[in-house]
Amino acid sequence: MARSPVDSRRPLTLRDVSEASGVSEMTVSRVLRNRGDVSDSTREKVLEAARMLGYVPNKIAGALASQRVNLVGVVIPSLSNLVFPEVLGGISAELDDTGLQPVVGVTAYLPEKEETVLYEMLSWRPSGMIVAGLEHSETARAMLRNSGVPVVEIMDTDGEGVDSVVGISHRRAGRQMAAAIVAAGYRRIGFLGTKMPLDHRARKRLEGFQEGLAEAGLQLADTEFYSGGSALKKGREMTQAILTRTPDLDFLYYSNDMIGAGGLLWCLENGYDVPGQLGLAGFNGVDLLEGLPRRLATMDSCRREIGAKAAQIIAGRPHSGVIGGEVIELTPVIQPGDTIRRV
């Protein structure tokens, strides 16, 4: 806190602590890192001096010398979609006691942006990289592969990872939901989702959903896409649009809970019998759903757990021994709620 000798604006170094305590730099370093054996008396002296001066070690120098960096790169497409902050929360919580720190990069779903962010992060030689999705440019994949740091690709297991993978199969999730809907007797099914062609997980869910329908000899009766804006409001608008265009739909599958919730509110206000006349389902299992007038059917996307497991993998690989990829596929469970007919 207090600057002992002169309050010059030069940042304090180990040497300052060394001089103030009369102990060699090396020993000061050992004390500050709890490394090796140091006598209690010298330890005291050093800690006292460091505290008096308000010394904060320089990790840049430490990292260079030790070739060890306590940073973990986290690359996600967006922060405005609640899902990613939640994953990040899982990562952050799990990393909490490991001395590792997350560094966040946002790609806005753009492959070129992803390359830039990865390059930037890898140049810090982090202890690990956690990257959303399996779809990357060849350049990006090569950077990750050659980086020598453990890489965990998260959220999705439908495809090949560079190293470790933690996620769910969105394709299977889509199929499962289709099966549940068909089993409940619905036949005229519509899909509502984002227009974003680079959201591969949403795309895979839709594809899986269509496969599931096909198995039952069905196909989508109508679709509606949107981009941008308040998801809840968009859900309302899209629902109205699709039901106006195709009034005989008996089920609406939404690519996320937010638009699904908007749709649910709209249907209830407009006198639809849910789930008798019209069934609804979303995706993600956001806890907002608990407060709606009726519980929207959904599927938990396990996002905090995905973050936590990814962080564990990074934290558990001390020196990036090239142990090679774990693949952890979590299994999301359908939460039928109140918007699918019980059979």
Next chain:
Amino acid sequence: MARSPVDSRRPLTLRDVSEASGVSEMTVSRVLRNRGDVSDSTREKVLEAARMLGYVPNKIAGALASQRVNLVGVVIPSLSNLVFPEVLGGISAELDDTGLQPVVGVTAYLPEKEETVLYEMLSWRPSGMIVAGLEHSETARAMLRNSGVPVVEIMDTDGEGVDSVVGISHRRAGRQMAAAIVAAGYRRIGFLGTKMPLDHRARKRLEGFQEGLAEAGLQLADTEFYSGGSALKKGREMTQAILTRTPDLDFLYYSNDMIGAGGLLWCLENGYDVPGQLGLAGFNGVDLLEGLPRRLATMDSCRREIGAKAAQIIAGRPHSGVIGGEVIELTPVIQPGDTIRRV
């Protein structure tokens, strides 16, 4: 990508590029940073070699040598409250073209955790620190003050900052809302909010609200607090609880939009005449509100803008010349929506 000579697992260095291109390390460095004048022919040679080898510079070494770190520490209390990811989004977007990268630390509203996170971040000698709130332990404040890096405290302007401050006055926001409510003729007013005593901004809003009521000779008729869980659901439960206990309330002021939205849904379902019989208001201006059956009165908390302005301050101070604190107070505006009687 391809490892030219031998595919040893040693990370590539500038020297490797230098040797591969036949150009001195220094010139390679210049090319890779677009610094100084380099002839087109050597530039080509260098870039070619770097690309062939798949070289990624080591910023640790670069930062140590240049005393410049392109990291910005961002310290926030939580990631599960949508507000903070939004601020972070504003920061991240603004930093995007500056070459600066945000590093996120989460404090869980705990002062001790904040100290740890700050210490950890400052040890990276970042280009700036963006910290939520004005309330910090003396130790934390001292670390920030002595760090020599520009500090921006965000979200709140009610108090003294260490350096720069960007935010809104929550106290004033509370007073304003009180004034609007009183002006609309409501008299029996209840408050619903989080129990969290360390959420200083929520506390200041409440205090300001009470001051505003007091000016009109009123005081809170009842209060209800919660912690944890789905905010939407909690909003329902709390609303039911407070209205059961104090049925003659004619206004409910919620400390955030999420619980307010839950309350709104509950009131509508239970046949309350909103805003005739009962008025409602929240805080934050989340865009979820656009999709509700009725538009909840609220107040924009300017969070993306706060993030953006904070990032600008950091990005605009090249070498942390101790120019001293800017204070930017944004003025949130009441959005009366449909849940306050028009006068």
Next chain:
DNA sequence: TTGAAAGCGCTAACAG
């Protein structure tokens, strides 16, 4: 248990 020497990989500063 402590200290001295030698870098970590890069860039500032200067010289050509």
Next chain:
DNA sequence: CTGTTAGCGCTTTCAA
């Protein structure tokens, strides 16, 4: 326009 020389502030390694 290009190269050389010294470090940046730590930690590793070895010696005392």
